[in-house]
Amino acid sequence: MLRLASMEKTNKLTDTDLCVMCGMCLPLCPTYQLYQTETESPRGRIALMQAISQQRIKAEPVALQHIDHCLGCLNCEAICPSQVPYGKLIDEFRNQFNQSINKPLLSKLILRQSTKPDGLNTLRSIASKPVFKQLAQLSRSISNLPGHSLASPPGHINHFYSGAYPKPEQCRGEVSLFTGCIGKSSDYNSIKDVVFILNQLGFDVSIPQQQLCCGALHQHNGQMETARRLLNKNQLQLKQQKIKPVLYLSPACGANLLQIENLTVIDARSFILNELQQQPLAFTEPTQAIALHESCSHRNMHKLKTLNTDLLKCIPGIQIIESSSPSLCCGAGGIQSINYPQQASALLHEKLKSFDLKQTKILISDNIGCSLHIKSAISGYNPDVEVLHPISFLARQLTSTR
Numbered sequence: 001m002l003r004l005a006s007m008e009k010t011n012k013l014t015d016t017d018l019c020v021m022c023g024m025c026l027p028l029c030p031t032y033q034l035y036q037t038e039t040e041s042p043r044g045r046i047a048l049m050q051a052i053s054q055q056r057i058k059a060e061p062v063a064l065q066h067i068d069h070c071l072g073c074l075n076c077e078a079i080c081p082s083q084v085p086y087g088k089l090i091d092e093f094r095n096q097f098n099q100s101i102n103k104p105l106l107s108k109l110i111l112r113q114s115t116k117p118d119g120l121n122t123l124r125s126i127a128s129k130p131v132f133k134q135l136a137q138l139s140r141s142i143s144n145l146p147g148h149s150l151a152s153p154p155g156h157i158n159h160f161y162s163g164a165y166p167k168p169e170q171c172r173g174e175v176s177l178f179t180g181c182i183g184k185s186s187d188y189n190s191i192k193d194v195v196f197i198l199n200q201l202g203f204d205v206s207i208p209q210q211q212l213c214c215g216a217l218h219q220h221n222g223q224m225e226t227a228r229r230l231l232n233k234n235q236l237q238l239k240q241q242k243i244k245p246v247l248y249l250s251p252a253c254g255a256n257l258l259q260i261e262n263l264t265v266i267d268a269r270s271f272i273l274n275e276l277q278q279q280p281l282a283f284t285e286p287t288q289a290i291a292l293h294e295s296c297s298h299r300n301m302h303k304l305k306t307l308n309t310d311l312l313k314c315i316p317g318i319q320i321i322e323s324s325s326p327s328l329c330c331g332a333g334g335i336q337s338i339n340y341p342q343q344a345s346a347l348l349h350e351k352l353k354s355f356d357l358k359q360t361k362i363l364i365s366d367n368i369g370c371s372l373h374i375k376s377a378i379s380g381y382n383p384d385v386e387v388l389h390p391i392s393f394l395a396r397q398l399t400s401t402r
Helices: 014-018 030-035 042-053 061-068 075-079 086-096 105-113 119-125 130-142 155-160 182-186 188-200 224-241 251-257 268-278 296-301 307-312 341-353 368-375 390-397
Strands: 163-165 173-178 203-207 246-248 265-267 290-293 320-322 362-365 386-388
Touching (some): 030 341, 061 086, 075 086, 086 224, 105 119, 188 203, 188 268, 246 251, 246 268, 251 296, 268 307, 290 307, 307 390, 362 390, 386 390
Parallel strands (some): 173 203, 173 246
Antiparallel strands (some): 163 203
């Protein structure tokens, strides 16, 4: 059985002692920059965790909320000279005090439904009911499924997400695609584009039907046992396929999947870039520049410094508009945008301001959570801007016809 790394010290927060309170993390912490208070910084949260763990202060809502505001961007870990495992500490603390940290109804529904096959897609089908107005608004903003209304049956979606997509000509290999929980309900086009590119490169693609959430949502929301169970179930499902490698689209999902032993798990962008370097495809030159948003999981969990730009530069003549604040979190934080919408909105406002969106109608985002969050507000900056996964932009520029 798998054991998540962050479960090693479930009852002890001893690694908080590694923090020397130097403050190097403060300028890079999005919540500290937003609130400008010590309790909203990594070292302030560590001090609170120590005080609560040692029973010097009570685990009251005010203190718990300061800690729970953390987005898990891990900018602090990237800069920390003492190598404090801050993300692990936050996960452990939330796991210990899960019952004391109140979450909105929508978050609870998402966490519950994502443990089931097609659970989030089923959640969309009830979103039009008046009692779920907030959920309906979210579902409208995240749904990319063409011709699929909230109340329509999901049969054609299930048909697409089960089975194999072979390349008609000579096959160069076979891969499995991990779509996770939210990809199936909200990222139809990106998954279809990944299959298209892989087929063009000569690979048969298999999409296992009974996929579940990778467990990241639960791990970062105080449900470590559920996260472990989901990862174990996905391990069994993916290994049954006997198809290597397993590719993933979202860096946040990938961070969890990489914990599975004896399974070759690769970022779909890395896999496609490697294949393009060996067997180039013909791409057309874009008619406009593109803006590039890189997720915190891409930058800090995987440390993939140039992957997006290297992949996009396979397209001739491409011009990339980068953020003036590349390390600033967009505020999504998995479902933190639902847990703390005002915080998420304020951070997204600052993030979108860091791009010159007057120059483009295309914003590239490598992580599904970020993409959904950005889509919720992008019209206020440029209503014509389209948010795409980098592989979707490759597919659009490919000269081959579908």
